[in-house]
Amino acid sequence: MTRGAPVMNKPRLTTSAMIASIADADQPTKAAPFGNALVEVARKRSDIVGMTADLGKYTDLHIFGKAFPDRYYQMGMAEQLMFGAASGLAAEGFVPFATTYAVFATRRAYDFIHQTIAEENRNVKIVCALPGLTSGYGPSHQATEDLAVMRAMPNMTVIDPCDALEIEQAVPAIAEHQGPVYMRLLRGQVPLVLDKYDYRFEIGKAKLLCDGSDVLFISTGLMTMRTLEAAQKLAADKIAAAVLHVSTIKPLDADTILAQVRKPGRLVVVVENHTVIGGLGEAVAGVVLRDGIAPKFRHIGLPDEFLDAGALPTLHDRYGISTDAITKQTKQWLE
Amino acid sequence: METLSNTPGLEERAYRIRRNAVRMGEVQGQGYIAQALDIADVLAVAYFHAMRYRADDPTWEERDRFLLSNGHYAIALYAALIEAGVIPEAELELYGSDDSRLPMSGMASYTPGMEMSGGSLGLGLSIAVGMAMGLKRKKSDSRVYTLFSDGELGEGSVWEAMMSAAQYKLDNMIAIVDVNNQQADGPATEVTHFEPLVAKLEAFGWYVQRIDGNDMAAVTAAFDAAKAYPVPQPRIIVADTLMGKGVPFLEDREKNHFIRVEAHEWQLALKALDAGRPA
Numbered sequence: 001m002t003r004g005a006p007v008m009n010k011p012r013l014t015t016s017a018m019i020a021s022i023a024d025a026d027q028p029t030k031a032a033p034f035g036n037a038l039v040e041v042a043r044k045r046s047d048i049v050g051m052t053a054d055l056g057k058y059t060d061l062h063i064f065g066k067a068f069p070d071r072y073y074q075m076g077m078a079e080q081l082m083f084g085a086a087s088g089l090a091a092e093g094f095v096p097f098a099t100t101y102a103v104f105a106t107r108r109a110y111d112f113i114h115q116t117i118a119e120e121n122r123n124v125k126i127v128c129a130l131p132g133l134t135s136g137y138g139p140s141h142q143a144t145e146d147l148a149v150m151r152a153m154p155n156m157t158v159i160d161p162c163d164a165l166e167i168e169q170a171v172p173a174i175a176e177h178q179g180p181v182y183m184r185l186l187r188g189q190v191p192l193v194l195d196k197y198d199y200r201f202e203i204g205k206a207k208l209l210c211d212g213s214d215v216l217f218i219s220t221g222l223m224t225m226r227t228l229e230a231a232q233k234l235a236a237d238k239i240a241a242a243v244l245h246v247s248t249i250k251p252l253d254a255d256t257i258l259a260q261v262r263k264p265g266r267l268v269v270v271v272e273n274h275t276v277i278g279g280l281g282e283a284v285a286g287v288v289l290r291d292g293i294a295p296k297f298r299h300i301g302l303p304d305e306f307l308d309a310g311a312l313p314t315l316h317d318r319y320g321i322s323t324d325a326i327t328k329q330t331k332q333w334l335e
Numbered sequence: 336m337e338t339l340s341n342t343p344g345l346e347e348r349a350y351r352i353r354r355n356a357v358r359m360g361e362v363q364g365q366g367y368i369a370q371a372l373d374i375a376d377v378l379a380v381a382y383f384h385a386m387r388y389r390a391d392d393p394t395w396e397e398r399d400r401f402l403l404s405n406g407h408y409a410i411a412l413y414a415a416l417i418e419a420g421v422i423p424e425a426e427l428e429l430y431g432s433d434d435s436r437l438p439m440s441g442m443a444s445y446t447p448g449m450e451m452s453g454g455s456l457g458l459g460l461s462i463a464v465g466m467a468m469g470l471k472r473k474k475s476d477s478r479v480y481t482l483f484s485d486g487e488l489g490e491g492s493v494w495e496a497m498m499s500a501a502q503y504k505l506d507n508m509i510a511i512v513d514v515n516n517q518q519a520d521g522p523a524t525e526v527t528h529f530e531p532l533v534a535k536l537e538a539f540g541w542y543v544q545r546i547d548g549n550d551m552a553a554v555t556a557a558f559d560a561a562k563a564y565p566v567p568q569p570r571i572i573v574a575d576t577l578m579g580k581g582v583p584f585l586e587d588r589e590k591n592h593f594i595r596v597e598a599h600e601w602q603l604a605l606k607a608l609d610a611g612r613p614a
């Protein structure tokens with residue numbers, strides 16, 4: 001399919017860098033929370049090694065590489081090799097943190113993650129940048145189905161952190177965890193959001209960040225930042241929204257989700273930075289339906305399409321995952 | 336316990352590995368028998384000449400690691416592990432059976448002495464790179480042996496691993512590529528243009544020897560040379576082998592990638608092996 005000729009005379013946003021900042025202009029941020037947190041853990045643990053497939057600087061792993069050059073493996077543009085070698089290092093007792101972009105791990109090296117890591121339950125931490133729609137570079141770089149793919153893999157723990165604070169807490173937690181982990185990564189200047197919510201990350205635990213009687217947002221990753229903002233906007237219209245943050249996609253915290261969904265009279269809206277197929281929304285729907293509950297249920301996620309290239313704010317609006325789009329959609333559902 | 340004086344020679348070990356494989360093949364009535372027969376000499380040298388391991392402790396930290404990248408050769412490795420005493424001979428009867436520790440395709444979680452799960456091809460060398468790195472980190476002098484097949488040369492990951500092993504000067508890696516020129520869809524050389532293999536591998540930074548993989552003296556010398564080679568480079572032995580080696584009517588069978596053998600032929604195969612058994 002080819003596109004029609006663009007309108008030339010209106011002001012337009014540009015795609016800018018491959019990794020566009022996901023922080024709003026006035027938002028507090030922290031630099032490279034993953035790289036810095038990994039350095040902290042590695043100071044206490046000599047078994048941790050870092051690996052990257054020519055994207056050290058773009059996954060914040062270069063900070064680890066500078067601190068521990070002899071524990072840093074540059075594997076080159078070779079994702080299959082990297083995950084196979086990560087399995088080998090894990091077999092010898094080390095805990096590799098292997099980084100690349102989410103698309104290259106989950107698409108290109110799927111078999112290597114499946115066979116050499118997950119099937120043998122090896123202690124490899126797969127940490128991947130550009131999750132969901134966080135790049136304007138089009139489908140080559142947009143990991144819109146990574147959660148579905150990794151959720152379906154036995155033995156794999158799947159984590160989608162929201163902000164810098166959560167990444168800082170998740171790194172030591174996944175290092176401590178025995179077994180393979182897939183974690184989505186926000187890198188560079190990462191928003192700081194959860195510090196205002198007395199939040200403590202735990203693998204496998206969903207956390208209620210704020211309560212409200214009209215809407216229950218169930219969200220993961222970056223979208224929790226958006227649902228918190230949407231909740232504030234809705235409050236201005238006297239709509240009370242709760243936000244349940246589910247950063248561990250697998251194993252899913254069914255108990256906490258069910259306890260929240262069972263509360264009567266609320267619209268349930270699952271929000272995720274991922275295709276609506278196979279991610280958090282369908283996972284929650286499965287848990288809820290299997291429990292015999294039938295809430296008023298809505299789902300905001302990316303469409304089952306190859307998404308456009310363009311500027312991130314444009315694309316987030318276009319595909320309904322900006323704060324304004326989430327707020328507007330929710331209001332319509334409540335009418 | 337055998338005393339030194341009556342320790343079987345490598346030819347006898349290879350004969351017994353072939354015999355174990357044929358007996359397992361008979362259990363299933365089919366299998367990758369021709370490959371087991373072609374690689375038996377290499378496995379005999381690996382397990383009874385080159386490698387350090389403890390039969391009663393397959394995860395002994397100081398062992399040499401043996402990675403079977405081509406998981407469908409599991410029958411060959413089981414045959415060697417049985418001969419080495421890692422797996423009891425009685426389990427041979429359970430090959431490929433329900434709840435057996437010896438599944439048709441090799442998996443680490445099933446079998447003592449199996450270091451990786453193969454089946455999907457082209458995985459072994461990548462894992463080996465990581466293991467070799469890990470052993471170096473631990474200042475271990477254990478080596479990582481990886482057996483893979485000429486068909487696997489079609490997998491790009493093999494070449495990714497080749498380049499990385501050279502980059503990291505992994506001189507504790509010894510790979511063996513079994514060139515029997517047979518893969519699922521026909522002669523390997525007609526499927527993927529992998530020759531000239533020695534020149535390619537040397538260009539990738541490896542110490543390369545090409546030998547007749549069914550010549551016991553040559554195989555032994557190649558393993559010795561691979562271990563002793565003083566330059567910090569990964570090492571590879573290109574072993575040209577004959578599918579079905581030792582059982583003449585299997586050697587010249589046209590389609591011998593996955594052999595179906597008639598019931599009466601298994602005994603004929605054992606007889607053929609016996610005829611060639613070293614004195």
